[in-house]
Structures are given as structure tokens and as C-alpha cells.
Amino acid sequence: DAKTTQPPSMDCAEGRAANLPCNHSTISGNEYVYWYRQIHSQGPQYIIHGLKNNETNEMASLIITEDRKSSTLILPHATLRDTAVYYCIAVNNNAGNMLTFGGGTRLMVKP
């Protein structure tokens, strides 16, 4: 699976949009971009994934650049409960594959 690079930490004001970047310049054509988050002392939670097109669900939006070398996860109105470590992972198109976690971005939402 392609390596991903994320900033180690970010702050965001409560109620504002949180934009979390991820670089995956070596991503291959059959690899999806997946985002998970891990709240302190809990198991990771799936957020969203995409291949080429931008995606939106009830939790977040995912913007993937046209060349697929980078993406941005957007939490439109961050709350204190969104404080977590966010992991961007490139995953082969078989969802049964194991995940290789990088360092992630520690997002701190502040009041």
C-alpha cells in the first residue's frame, strides 16, 4: 500500500471547519483513500473513503485532487467531540485487506 504523509497535529476552533491534509503521491490506480479516526483509548472509527471523486457523508467530506496525489478531509463544523487522531490510509481495493497506519494527525478542537 502507498505511504501517506500527514501533519502530526492541528488545532481547530469549535464550530469552524477542520481541513486535514494528506499526501499520497505514490498511490496506485486501484488504491482507495480511506480516513479513520481514533478518539483517545478507543478503537478506530471509519469516516469516509474515495477513489477519484469527491465524497460526502454525514460525518465529513473528502476532496481528492485530480492527480490523486493528495486529499483533504473536511469536518464542516468541528465540535469538541471531534478531538481525535485522524488517519489517512491508502488501501488496495479489497476491503478485506489489513490497514497500515501511519502517524496520523492529532486534531485538537478548542472552545
Next chain:
Amino acid sequence: GAVVSQHPSRVICKSGTSVKIECRSLDFQATTMFWYRQFPKKSLMLMATSNEGSKATYEQGVEKDKFLINHASLTLSTLTVTSAHPEDSSFYICSAPGQLEQYFGPGTRLTVT
């Protein structure tokens, strides 16, 4: 969505003893489950892939005789930490794949004294 449970949620044991951690898929079947270990302020590291009906596949550097994995049924995988040492103290997390995503258990915090 699908639910994966782990038991116990936290356990304290003495050096030299063995500890069993259970991972269950509650409303779906999983022929494969994954076991991860996470040290404080670190990322998750894959330990092994648990396969129903066959032997587990271990990642490089993970001792298969120390971390025994048994995938007894389509909804249950167990990880047994044998002869535990303080350096085995960690957060152990399992996951099971769904159609589009991995479902993670809540984790088990193991402390070896």
C-alpha cells in the same frame, strides 16, 4: 453499522501469567480478523491476521508462540498473550472487515505488573 466487541476491556496480570483477549463480530461473520497493538502516543501496529479454520499469519518480529491466535468460529477470534512481561503492556485492538470498511473493537488495555 456492524459491531465488533472485545473482552475484557482492561486487564491487569502478573509477570509470567497468560491472558486471553476475545474479539467478536456481533452481527456479521468474519473469516478474517486482524490484531493490532498500540503503545502510548504511538500508532497502531498490525500484529497478525487471524484466519478462521487455518493458522494465523504473523507480521515480522511478532512471536507466534508468545501471541497465540485462535479463530474458533466465524464470529470469534482470541489472542492469548503467554508468559506476559511488563513490556507486553499495551492497548490491543482487533478489527474485522466489512464490505467497504474495517470495523474495530473498542480495544483491551493490558497492564503486566
